[in-house]
Amino acid sequence: MSQASNPSGTSWHFEGWDPANLDTPSVQNLLQGAVGPRPVALASTINPRGEVNLSPFSFFNVFSANPPVLIFSPALRVRDGSSKHTLRNVMEIPEVVIQVVPFALVEQVSLASSEYAEGVNEFQKAGLTAWPSLKVTPPRVAESPVHMECKVLEVKPLGTGGGAGNLVICEVVYFHVAREVLLPTGSIDPYAVDAVARLGGDWYTRSSMGLFEVEKPLRTCGIGVDALPTWLQEIGTLDGNRLARLGNQPTIPTMERCRAIFLEQFPARAFEPTSQEGRVALALRIGLLLDQGRTEQALALAMMGKEEGGQEEG
Numbered sequence: 156m157s158q159a160s161n162p163s164g165t166s167w168h169f170e171g172w173d174p175a176n177l178d179t180p181s182v183q184n185l186l187q188g189a190v191g192p193r194p195v196a197l198a199s200t201i202n203p204r205g206e207v208n209l210s211p212f213s214f215f216n217v218f219s220a221n222p223p224v225l226i227f228s229p230a231l232r233v234r235d236g237s238s239k240h241t242l243r244n245v246m247e248i249p250e251v252v253i254q255v256v257p258f259a260l261v262e263q264v265s266l267a268s269s270e271y272a273e274g275v276n277e278f279q280k281a282g283l284t285a286w287p288s289l290k291v292t293p294p295r296v297a298e299s300p301v302h303m304e305c306k307v308l309e310v311k312p313l314g315t316g317g318g319a320g321n322l323v324i325c326e327v328v329y330f331h332v333a334r335e336v337l338l339p340t341g342s343i344d345p346y347a348v349d350a351v352a353r354l355g356g357d358w359y360t361r362s363s364m365g366l367f368e369v370e371k372p373l374r375t376c377g378i379g380v381d382a383l384p385t386w387l388q389e390i391g392t393l394d395g396n397r398l399a400r401l402g403n404q405p406t407i408p409t410m411e412r413c414r415a416i417f418l419e420q421f422p423a424r425a426f427e428p429t430s431q432e433g434r435v436a437l438a439l440r441i442g443l444l445l446d447q448g449r450t451e452q453a454l455a456l457a458m459m460g461k462e463e464g465g466q467e468e469g
């Protein structure tokens with residue numbers, strides 16, 4: 156067991172495992188808990204007899220925009236190492252339609268993941284409507300608001316035993332996006348699409364819940380957490396997120412500006428900013444200013460808490 160602290164002072168007490176000493180279900184359990192939420196691909200495929208298959212896959216993501224490439228991974232069954240129908244289908248007819256799964260469809264999609272016998276149409280079992288695709292043979296799911304028609308570029312097996320993944324590398328050849336989930340900017344609205352994602356066990360989450368925005372870091376690179384005065388980290392009132400917000404400022408304000416902001420914030424100037432009492436007052440105000448989005452002012456107060464009026468190294 157080892158221990159480490161992150162910038163907000165949280166201590167973790169680690170356990171460790173070598174996957175070579177674990178059975179496949181235990182490894183899968185760790186991976187699914189560790190890597191989540193994972194988006195869910197609802198993949199429709201077809202076999203040479205024209206029988207359609209529909210199954211969800213959360214070992215899935217986007218890997219390239221030029222060309223547009225998605226990868227999902229139907230694993231060999233842990234039970235007996237056999238191939239899933241989706242895998243067999245894409246080996247024979249290298250086409251797939253990948254649809255996004257909104258919350259409104261999650262239980263139908265879960266039902267479609269049942270191990271129905273080969274040839275059983277999961278569109279029908281799950282009560283979903285098949286619409287013809289434009290450029291590929293498998294149909295798409297009318298109830299989903301986003302369909303991506305794909306040609307399979309390659310299937311890359313990652314092993315031969317039960318639980319081994321098979322990367323199905325797909326190039327998107329056509330996008331269908333419902334107008335109702337499109338923003339005027341052309342982006343997909345995460346509230347409207349309300350896509351589900353999978354975690355460990357039976358847990359799911361959805362994209363309309365608990366959304367928050369984090370501004371992209373500056374192109375020019377922020378000053379960094381390591382440029383903040385040490386007193387601010389030592390006093391421990393700001394978590395790592397807030398320290399990083401300060402570290403994303405482009406420059407440290409001049410001392411003149413720092414003093415002006417200090418006087419504006421504390422007109423009575425009833426304390427010495429570098430005293431313990433002063434730093435506590437500064438830290439509280441810095442938190443408040445950060446909550447109000449006034450990051451430059453917060454950084455100026457942080458600099459005022461440094462010895463010698465902010466001139467020393469942090």
Ligand SMILES: Cc1cc2nc3c(=O)[nH]c(=O)nc-3n(C[C@H](O)[C@H](O)[C@H](O)COP(=O)(O)O)c2cc1C
Binds near residue numbers: 238267
């Ligand atoms: C939300 C969800 C995500 C899933 N993700 C995967 C996955 O990434 N890989 C996999 O092999 N099976 C996954 N499964 C299980 C398959 O959907 C299931 O084995 C299905 O029966 C495969 O169908 P098929 O044999 O018709 O291809 C998932 C099931 C659910 C409900």
